[in-house]
Amino acid sequence: MKKMIKTEEEWESKLSPTVFKVTRKKSTEAPFSGEYNLNNKIGLYKCICCGNILFSSETKFDSGTGWPSFYDKYSDNAVNYCSDFSLIMKRAEVTCKKCDAHLGHVFDDGPDPTGKRYCINSVSLNFLEKK
Secondary structure, X not given: OOOOOOOHHHHHHHOOHHHHHHHXXXXXXXXXXXXXXXXXXXXXXXXXXXXXXXXXXXXXXXXXXXXXXXXXXXXXXXXXXXXXXXXOOOEEEEEEOOOOOEEEEEEOOOOOOOOOEEEEOHHHEEEEEXX
């Protein structure tokens, strides 16, 4: 996969202020505020910045946390992981593998079969409904 590289200025001119703040500055949307938290439609979730396919509705579940949650990524080309020490506890940040957009975090308290809970900001996603 070819990386998408843009300057901070290019990203800022392309994205809305909220999307820029979350995806490029690693902010977080308020819980229960995102449009995809309760989305139950069938389809794919793509990166809002570059269009990379990140998650499928087949792995989405209601974690009760207020953010869209998935128990698995779409493919090995979907996401990367980095250590995040911004809060007192160590967390695993999830970023888009193609453009490095901040998506959210992954935790080890999800359902079978993976035991993972990808807790993702709605604002970092674009949903493509299957027709």
